[in-house]
Amino acid sequence: MEKIVIPIGPQHPALKEPESFRVILEGEKIVGVSLRLGYNHRGIEKACEERTYIQDLYLIERVCGICSHSHSTCFIQAVEEIAGVEVPKRALYLRTLVGELERIHSHLLWLGVAGHEIGFDTLFMYSWRDREIVMDILADLTGNRVNYGINAYGGVKRDVSKEHLQKILKAMDTLEERTKYYVKVATEEVTLINRLSGVGRLPKADVEALDAVGPVARASGVDRDVRRDDPYAAYGEVEFKVITVDNEDVYGRTLVRVGELMESYSIVRQVINNLPDGPIAVRVPRKIPVGEAFSRYEAPRGEDVHYVKSNGSDKPERVKLRAPTLANIKPMLKMLENYNLADLPIIIAAIDPCFSCTDRTISIKKLDTGGSEIMDWKSLRQYSIEWYRRKGIKF
């Protein structure tokens, strides 16, 4: 049968963010995928070097909308480690609280998006309706629905009142009941099980060879979670289970994420019940001493890694981020082989892609000479103007 090449993306209803996949099909079967990244590259790492640490905090937060607190906390942990600052306990607990609330909202968002990709719009509408409860709590707690800005150097910016804590506990009860309903739907609805199971298999050996992170790895039986292996914030003092299943397919990833939702409710309850009193921030000087630090955080999508190098001034020398989706892209290309075109949206959605987090510097090799060169802003702009002029586009 003849092979045709279908472009999925950069703009496609299956993708929430632009990414270019060239899918080679034989009939309805996928036999090859080639990937191009870089559509969401904004030059954040370079922009960080020209701004002070205080300004950088807000820039790093805007790398992604859904996992913004993860990036912000990871960055702040690295800088606080270089500065040698001890953050008060109440601040650590509050950071954990916001982090877990962010995990809840991200997993509910994923549940809705997965439902939409397989044509099950009812699940989409119901889970996003429940997500509004978490968004309202976060808006009351931090002042904004996304991009919370709750972190400040040495602690957090805002404190939380007792009435608000009671409201959060009540919301956790409502959400737990509704999540149990979604567990029942996911394990019993026959069309959902037919679409999700047996699709996008990633055996355990491949997970370890290709370094998948997050729920993708945990769904294949690999027991890896930064919150337990390398505790940060208040995770050393709360008890939680790391959910792993052995299904290895998209259905397993659904089960892992829904299980993590239930664990998050329990962590939030523990954090609220054990919230210590005390100050919410300590003073951190504006100039950070010379040093470098490496910090890890378990974002809802996997392990998020930040590296900061400082040179004694109030601007960082080098900031590097590696978002979890970048680690999961290679396993995803492996997962797509030999499945149908109809499975492509749900397999891409199964790694919970956040391409805004992913795109960092890419190097494009020249096709004819095979070398590579570094361009600065002016010459890049000149190059693109010449390219369009050669194509005949006048502007």
Add this chain to the structure above:
Amino acid sequence: MSLVYILVFPGFLFLSISGMFVEYVDRKLYAKMQNRVGPPWFQPFADFVKLLAKENLVPGKGKKVMFRILPFFAISAIATSIMYIPVWGTKALFSFNGDIIVVLYLLSIPTLTFFLAGYASQSLFSLIGAVRTLTQFFAYEVPLFLAFLSAALLAGSWSISDISAFYNQHHWYWLFNIIGFGVSMIALLGKLEKVPFDIPEAETEIVGGTFTEYSGKLLAMFRLAIDIEVVVCAALVAAVFLPFGMDLHPALVFVLFIVKVLFIVALLSLLRTVFARLRIDQMVNFCWKYIAPLSFLQLIVNIIVQGIKI
């Protein structure tokens, strides 16, 4: 006089308006079931008018003549078949022995036009959508035809008006057709391309399916064709499987007809809400493993009943 019948009632104008009304009911029920508000009553009219005002883009590689005339074939085929379906009593406008077969084949023409529309666009996504339309057609066609033909078998005639009159006289015979009703509802989901069988137009997989390259007036005609198809198929199912109260005054029978059509549309909306979309191989599997044997069972039941009663 027959010109009035063809163009106004129960012809093109009545079908268009009732098609849009039925689309509103479907979307409003779908939204209410998902705990949302849903569109206002004039939304389908507004969509139609907006599409008429947009630019018509014909793909360069496509077959231009076929691309342009296919929507009108779809509409005319469906609008013709309403002539044989009883709307205000047991007697349709024109009826002859064998018209149920003609109506069923006229209702297959839109599916063929969808396939040809996808082929005429010559674009990657529409070709895949076109192939899926035909594959799905092979899966649901046999059960749908068998369900209708078993009902016709019990009534002893091939004319829809006579079938309606027969079931009206013998009141409890429609109970034997319950399996046929269920099978025809599921096969209708496939014919009208609604979830779980909306595979040819799966938005998240192949963008628009067969209608990817259509825009402007032609897309408006295709969407109108789909709306009218819902009304006509629901009317056919109501006439064959739900023949109640046909002896009253014609105006009341007409109101009852509207109620029956809305009931079938509500049932279709409910089925649309609670299921996810199937893959094409799962759908063909499902239809040939479960639905086709059920329709055969219905056929055998009706043969036995006809043998015993007569």
Add this chain to the structure above:
Amino acid sequence: MKKTGRMIGQVLSSVFKKAATIRYPYTRDDAPKNYRVKIKFYPEKCIGCKLCMRDCPSNAIDITDLGEKHYQAEFRLDKCIYCSQCVLSCNKDALEATGDFELAQLDNKKLKIQFNAKSEDKLKEKT
């Protein structure tokens, strides 16, 4: 145990319940109270240290000296990212985050907001 149409129960009962949609802008009382959006400036407390200007990630605030220890703040609403770092940086509590989020304008010039004191201790907000 596999069932078909597992969601039928909730789906059918949702038809009779009120919709979960909030009909904004016809109802506005559901906005949360602690939103931090538009920044309010108290010129009587300002001492002109300009720490807020230095710390703003997008250079949206501009403090000018009107003489006699009166200071004027000008906010560019289109540049501000509503992070309220200026509120944290100010040591004299001269800035406060309010919850006024309906800031869209058709006219570009209305996006500059000035807080100044024309006469003694009288706050005047002008665009």
